[in-house]
Amino acid sequence: MDKSSSEESAICHSPSVEGRDSDLGGTSRPGLPCEGRGFTAAAFYGSTGTQEGPGTSTENKSDTGKRTAAKGSKYLVFYLDLSFVFLLEFNKVNMARGCLCCLKYMMFLFNLIFWLCGCGLLGVGIWLSVSQGSFATFSPSFPSLSAANLVIAIGSIIMVTGFLGCLGAIKENKCLLLSFFIVLLIILLSELILLILFFVFMDTVSENAKKDLKDGLVLYNTENNVGLKNAWNIIQAEWKCCGVTGYTDWHEALRESVVPDRCCTEHYQDCGRNSTNMFWTRGCYEKVEEWLDDNKHLLGTIGMCILVIQLLGMAFAMTLFQQIHRTGKKYSA
Known part of the structure; x- marks a missing residue:
């Protein structure tokens, strides 16, 4: 014992x-x-x-066995619960990584498309600027505000923005993603500011635009403004209009009772010098305003789509930026 x-x-x-x-x-x-x-x-x-x-004793052995079995069951349930929680969290992490990888490649694809579109617009703008004089500015106050220069500017902005988003997404570079976000934010704020100013000063903008366009008519027959002449001929032929507010604008600008041949309802050589001919009575500014009013729903839809694309691009960029900053390393793709 x-x-x-x-x-x-x-x-x-x-x-x-x-x-x-x-x-x-x-x-x-x-x-x-x-x-x-x-x-x-x-x-x-x-x-x-x-x-x-x-x-x-036998009785103590039986009680001990029962209590041991109960404890064993508790420990077994605890281990199973712990394993289940671990597997659940592991699956959540894998799903999060999969979603972020999907977001990464979607952002790369869309920005690649925008970059290619920007390259195309830039090429078209350069081609128009070099070889096509028919796309010139109507305003003598802003000679650089021509169709070719506008296309070049828009194409350059789209190309740079698409490049930042495309390379920042595929390389998971925080600096490029932050630059992409800042560029989109600046563009969005600029658009909102210009839109607000336009609606606030709509009447003033309209009057100044009419006056500037009428001043540009004086340069119609000058030697160094062939682009302006071709631009007016194209717009008057396509829109079936004459002058800014009417065909009499040409009488004031040219200081004689003549109009361009494209103002004639029946076009032929020197038809604008025949006072008995019929001319388009409506001004081109009025026709443009009418077209904008008829297509305001379409233009509004396009504007909303552009706004949504910009907001989604900013949201995706910051989501990837925060994920890279949180992990401190690249997630596996």
């Missing part, structure tokens, strides 16, 4: 067993000195049995 007691005491007070038992919060009970520790040690060493002393 003394030997059994000493062996039992050694088992109960083993440092390795007590260390593991303290980690799981096990406690000993009076009369059952090895109950909790015995299961804990067995749980760590792969055994489901209990430590039995030579003097352990």
